[in-house]
Amino acid sequence: MMKLRYIALLAIALPYAGNAGISLVSTIDNKPLAIPGAMFDTPAAKEFMSSGKNAYLGNADAIKTGKKIFQMYSCTACHGAKGEGAVGPNLIDDKWNYAKNANDQGIFETIWAGTAGGMGAKGAGAMVPDDPTQGLSPDEVLKVVAFLRSNAVKH
Amino acid sequence: MKTTTLKLALAGVLGLSSLSSLAATELENLMKDDSQWAHPRKDYANTGYSRLSQINKGNVRNLKMAWSFATGVNRGHEGAPLVINDVMYVHTAFPNNVYALDLNDNQKIIWSYFPKQDPSVQALLCCDNVNRGLGYGDGKIFLQQNDGTLVALDAKNGNKLWDVKVVDTKTGASNTNAPHVIKDKVITGCSGGEYGVRCYISAYNIKDGSLAWRAYSTGPDSETLIGEGFNKDNPHYSALSVYEDVNGGNKEGGSFKALTKDQMKFPEKELGTRTWLKPQAIKNGYEHGGGPTWGWYSFDPALNLMYYGTGNPGTWNPDVRPGDNKWSMTIFARDVDTGMARWGYQMTPHDEWDYDGMNEIVLWEAKGKKLATHFDRNGFGYTFDRTNGTLLVAEKMNPFVNWATKVDLKSGVPVKDPKFSTHQDYNAKGICPSALGVKDEQPSAFSPKTGMFYVPLNHVCMTYEPVESKYIAGQPWVGATLTMFAGPDGVMGGFMAWDGLKGKSAWYNKEKFSAWGGALVTSSDIVFYGTLDRWFKAVDAQTGKELWKFQVGSGVVGNAITYSHKGKQYVGVLSGIGGWAGVAMNLGLTNETDGLGAAGGYKELTKWNAAPGGGAMNVFSL
Numbered sequence: 001m002m003k004l005r006y007i008a009l010l011a012i013a014l015p016y017a018g019n020a021g022i023s024l025v026s027t028i029d030n031k032p033l034a035i036p037g038a039m040f041d042t043p044a045a046k047e048f049m050s051s052g053k054n055a056y057l058g059n060a061d062a063i064k065t066g067k068k069i070f071q072m073y074s075c076t077a078c079h080g081a082k083g084e085g086a087v088g089p090n091l092i093d094d095k096w097n098y099a100k101n102a103n104d105q106g107i108f109e110t111i112w113a114g115t116a117g118g119m120g121a122k123g124a125g126a127m128v129p130d131d132p133t134q135g136l137s138p139d140e141v142l143k144v145v146a147f148l149r150s151n152a153v154k155h
Numbered sequence: 156m157k158t159t160t161l162k163l164a165l166a167g168v169l170g171l172s173s174l175s176s177l178a179a180t181e182l183e184n185l186m187k188d189d190s191q192w193a194h195p196r197k198d199y200a201n202t203g204y205s206r207l208s209q210i211n212k213g214n215v216r217n218l219k220m221a222w223s224f225a226t227g228v229n230r231g232h233e234g235a236p237l238v239i240n241d242v243m244y245v246h247t248a249f250p251n252n253v254y255a256l257d258l259n260d261n262q263k264i265i266w267s268y269f270p271k272q273d274p275s276v277q278a279l280l281c282c283d284n285v286n287r288g289l290g291y292g293d294g295k296i297f298l299q300q301n302d303g304t305l306v307a308l309d310a311k312n313g314n315k316l317w318d319v320k321v322v323d324t325k326t327g328a329s330n331t332n333a334p335h336v337i338k339d340k341v342i343t344g345c346s347g348g349e350y351g352v353r354c355y356i357s358a359y360n361i362k363d364g365s366l367a368w369r370a371y372s373t374g375p376d377s378e379t380l381i382g383e384g385f386n387k388d389n390p391h392y393s394a395l396s397v398y399e400d401v402n403g404g405n406k407e408g409g410s411f412k413a414l415t416k417d418q419m420k421f422p423e424k425e426l427g428t429r430t431w432l433k434p435q436a437i438k439n440g441y442e443h444g445g446g447p448t449w450g451w452y453s454f455d456p457a458l459n460l461m462y463y464g465t466g467n468p469g470t471w472n473p474d475v476r477p478g479d480n481k482w483s484m485t486i487f488a489r490d491v492d493t494g495m496a497r498w499g500y501q502m503t504p505h506d507e508w509d510y511d512g513m514n515e516i517v518l519w520e521a522k523g524k525k526l527a528t529h530f531d532r533n534g535f536g537y538t539f540d541r542t543n544g545t546l547l548v549a550e551k552m553n554p555f556v557n558w559a560t561k562v563d564l565k566s567g568v569p570v571k572d573p574k575f576s577t578h579q580d581y582n583a584k585g586i587c588p589s590a591l592g593v594k595d596e597q598p599s600a601f602s603p604k605t606g607m608f609y610v611p612l613n614h615v616c617m618t619y620e621p622v623e624s625k626y627i628a629g630q631p632w633v634g635a636t637l638t639m640f641a642g643p644d645g646v647m648g649g650f651m652a653w654d655g656l657k658g659k660s661a662w663y664n665k666e667k668f669s670a671w672g673g674a675l676v677t678s679s680d681i682v683f684y685g686t687l688d689r690w691f692k693a694v695d696a697q698t699g700k701e702l703w704k705f706q707v708g709s710g711v712v713g714n715a716i717t718y719s720h721k722g723k724q725y726v727g728v729l730s731g732i733g734g735w736a737g738v739a740m741n742l743g744l745t746n747e748t749d750g751l752g753a754a755g756g757y758k759e760l761t762k763w764n765a766a767p768g769g770g771a772m773n774v775f776s777l
Binding site for chain 2: 068071072073074076077078080081085086087088089118119120127128134135
């Protein structure tokens with residue numbers, strides 16, 4: 001039974017990963033992330049899944065919404081109002097705990113599934129494992145990233 | 156046959172009760188013996204005062220390091236070790252290791268205890284991985300782990316005797332407080348004001364870890380343990396509302412006008428639910444109402460009352476929790492046997508600034524009166540008649556406090572300044588003090604000899620912007636963003652002597668950084684405390700003049716203690732920078748705009764400390 005379900009899960013996740021598009025991996029252990037394809041339900045999310053690019057970068061409306069989401073989920077508590085850092089690291093400079101966060105796919109993976117060093121998973125289904133209604137949708141993650149990138153300061 | 160059983164049972168009961176009172180007497184005797192440091196703040200009254208006087212103003216400049224002990228753990232080391240019968244019990248930041256050091260044998264380790272805690276709990280600790288120390292009673296050392304587990308260890312060998320889960324980390328709750336043994340109970344708190352946890356204070360029987368009582372900070376009277384006779388002498392503390400909305404109250408441009416005592420409606424019941432007016436951000440605001448209890452608890456054996464403060468109401472965005480939000484931000488006096496509240500006074504009704512009211516309450520006597528003094532985060536120094544909670548003094552600890560013009564002594568209500576009211580999506584500027592408070596958790600000390608309090612201080616202001624945020628169990632639920640900057644003095648801290656009757660400071664020293672270490676005062680009129688730039692200092696209790704200082708390995712956020720061993724007096728303090736002031740530094744944030752150092756204030760800490768700060772116990776003698 002267990003095995004079967006596991007295979008079924010893979011079956012959902014794999015075609016997507018295999019589909020010309022990108023395959024997402026966890027920042028914690030590099031294992032594939034099984035995000036149901038149906039969650040990528042906006043043009044930007046679909047584009048991200050095929051090219052790994054964030055179409056919201058520079059989009060003023062998306063950035064505004066991204067800021068709201070960043071507040072709504074209390075990212076501000078640990079990373080400051082603009083992502084400048086507080087009890088959690090700065091997200092708008094060019095120094096990263098995980099180098100891959102400099103690119104769109106890497107930072108998506110980190111926000112979605114968390115890190116081993118104190119950053120909890122924020123993606124829907126990953127944030128509160130027994131309540132998949134909680135957490136950010138892929139589209140929302142992309143908007144948060146657009147907000148963060150719009151605040152980026154070079155040193 | 157029957158009678159024998161009965162007799163035996165009776166004997167058992169009697170034996171037990173005398174045993175537990177024996178345990179209480181043992182601790183009380185240890186507290187009276189100045190060669191020991193057997194309680195977090197040395198005594199039930201939370202004074203941090205010792206009669207040891209071998210180190211005096213004439214010889215203090217000869218103090219030298221006697222020994223030090225590196226804890227092997229990095230990050231904020233708050234609190235202080237205990238010293239009991241020639242053994243020092245040292246705790247550490249997460250993972251909260253404990254070491255028993257043999258003072259008779261060159262501080263050799265007698266036993267150690269290494270808790271196994273899920274590392275993910277570290278993400279719940281808002282303000283660094285701190286633990287504020289141990290409790291002692293009945294031959295047991297009590298450790299309140301960050302993950303919510305309260306452990307009783309055999310003081311002789313470190314064997315675990317019992318453990319119990321105090322809070323559930325799945326709800327976002329955690330623990331940082333020191334457990335306090337009071338009589339035959341161990342009292343412990345709850346952290347999680349930034350996670351929408353409905354916090355409480357709990358009393359466990361030291362014998363077996365069974366729960367004696369638990370009092371929530373918010374909710375129905377039956378759960379906040381409020382009953383007949385509560386606030387009997389000050390029924391206006393139990394008013395339904397102490398403010399009137401101005402310009403719509405909870406929205407941009409709105410504010411709150413203090414009612415006079417005549418205008419208030421009291422006494423009322425069930426205020427722990429009824430002061431969370433609709434609409435709340437969630438169904439019943441009080442259910443995620445915060446009110447954390449992670450401070451230092453004091454106790455008056457004659458009145459059988461314990462005293463503690465509750466912290467901020469859940470979510471920092473005040474607009475989504477209209478009402479006074481009782482009993483957050485409250486000083487409670489409770490019967491320690493039953494937990495029933497005798498009195499409760501809310502310092503910051505309808506908090507708009509995260510002025511978390513959990514700081515210590517120090518018990519003292521003057522002019523034949525039983526008093527209690529509390530230095531709140533909100534910047535007022537309060538003195539109460541501790542028998543009934545009557546407010547005697549409430550004065551600003553520093554003139555830069557601006558959110559309120561004064562506290563009306565008749566009504567007990569702070570008169571808020573509408574200029575500094577905070578509202579959703581509006582960035583309120585120039586609020587003093589910051590959420591760190593004029594004073595944070597670092598405890599003050601009281602000398603019955605000088606009659607003065609010695610108080611470590613912050614001097615930091617802030618901007619505060621409440622934002623919409625979503626409650627999700629176990630996730631942060633903060634609801635405001637803030638930036639902090641040095642106050643008008645141009646520095647970020649201070650240290651003062653305070654007259655609790657006059658409500659005035661007797662002397663005030665500026666400190667470059669927040670003074671985040673707890674104070675010790677001795678009968679030779681010397682005050683000891685540590686600073687974030689690594690100094691451990693002795694100052695003159697009468698004048699504040701510096702008498703001696705020594706630079707330790709990392710910034711001090713621990714509390715100074717003293718004890719004597721083989722006739723010689725020692726003073727000591729934990730070093731290891733961290734806590735709210737040091738956490739950004741510990742995480743390697745070095746940019747101008749990073750974290751709390753928005754104005755570059757705490758950023759300077761990296762010029763004085765390696766990050767993350769390494770923990771050590773530092774001990775000095777002549």
